[in-house]
Amino acid sequence: MTMFPLTPEPLTREAFAPFGDVIEASDAVRHFTINAGNTERYHDLAGIDAGPDGRVVVSIFRGQPRTLPFKVKMMERHPLGSQAFVPLSGRPYLVVVAPAGTAPGAQDLRVFAARGDQGVNYAPGVWHHPLLALDTVSDFLVVDRSGNAPNCDEVQLALPGLIPAACPGLVPTAP
Template identity: 75%
Template sequence: MTATTLTSLTIEPLTRAAFAPFGDVIQADDSVRHFTINEGNTERYHDLARIDPGEDGRAIVSIFRGLPRALPFTVTMMERHPKASQAFIPLSGRPYLVVVADPASRPTVADLRVFLCRGDQGVNYARGVWHHPLLGLDAVSDFLIIDRAGPGENCDVVQMEAPGVIPALD
């Protein structure tokens, strides 16, 4: 039996610029269009993600409750949704990780990008972007999910030919 070499993955902070090739960062801050509504009582952070339900789908809202993942964590598979985008908005205020890869080809360990998301940052994976399923940290965490319902299969899953390891956080 041959031993599998594990590649250590680098964890990056989640920023709009770094995540742009994969979708949108959903975050209320001064860098996005915002304005006061409701007689001055509410600040609206407007149009934060390009929700794409696909041509024959409709947008749905769900809550995912994820068990925490222990680090170091080995990435052995990735998935993508070829028909629509998928948004994750944390409800528990805890940090979590996202692992993504370009939709252009089957992901390899060299293609993987790992982002550390704060508990006030959501992500919207663009249609077809490879990503790892939910990677909550520390405790059970809830996420508001906006994705697609409609005809046809909308989840491709691949096993990584060579795995990557997300190291423990410093």
């Protein structure tokens, strides 16, 4: 089966901006000292959107590790609200996205190599692959929408994408 090659790139605020927000403690974001000088607050890192008639929920997702090379065969989107993932295990992971709009093809996908201290917030309607934990079981704090209206569309890709076994930009985890 022919597959479209996908090359991971480092996760940066600028590169990820068309798809949502990068959640990280960085000098590039607004931050200030609170709690009598004991805490640095990195403020307003993601625009959480529960959409019409929704409410914000906080969950923990426990992701089973994926093996590289990895075939990207499907994508999903949440048209009514955003979805934020913040790693709790300190492990690198992969993020696969495509612009909001019509169903993507493999040529529309972008792959980001996220460090274990970076989270992402997918904007409403942005296509993304489900959680791609690597190496070991990893926990993620997830902030997303709950409501009565259906909020998950899935598509199968006609031509799968292939993330190679050697991922440039993927920061290895210390032993």
